[in-house]
Amino acid sequence: MSADQNFDSEKGSIKISDDVISVIAGLAATEVEGVAGMSGGVVGDITEILGRKNLSKGVKVAVNDKNVTVDLYIIVDYGVRIPEVAWNIQENVKKAIENMTGLSVTDVNIHVQGVSFGLPAEKENDSK
Numbered sequence: 001m002s003a004d005q006n007f008d009s010e011k012g013s014i015k016i017s018d019d020v021i022s023v024i025a026g027l028a029a030t031e032v033e034g035v036a037g038m039s040g041g042v043v044g045d046i047t048e049i050l051g052r053k054n055l056s057k058g059v060k061v062a063v064n065d066k067n068v069t070v071d072l073y074i075i076v077d078y079g080v081r082i083p084e085v086a087w088n089i090q091e092n093v094k095k096a097i098e099n100m101t102g103l104s105v106t107d108v109n110i111h112v113q114g115v116s117f118g119l120p121a122e123k124e125n126d127s128k
Helices: 018-030 041-049 082-101 121-126
Strands: 005-009 012-016 035-038 059-064 067-077 104-116
Touching: 012 018, 018 035, 018 059, 018 067, 018 082, 035 104, 067 082, 082 104
Parallel strands: 067 104
Antiparallel strands: 005 012, 035 067, 059 067
């Protein structure tokens, strides 16, 4: 990850950490209907088991000057139209980052890592 983003003005400076941009992108992506979750590998799964949700799990951010490129690794719900879900994620993430940080989002790359076949709650309880 690159260094924090600095914005200087007459009143002082503002620093935006890349981690903050990752959290914004992760939250914006999970708000989209059809996204079952983010895919962050083994480390991300361990943090959730310990009771702490990693809000930047499955998100990679690259910031050059005032341009942002985001890579999102997602898991979609079974039966959704993946291109439609991906488009909605791209729009939501771009809007959220640009509105909250003032940075320009050049790319939002979606990497579908899996499909969730979520079982209804009553079937899960019957199998235990």
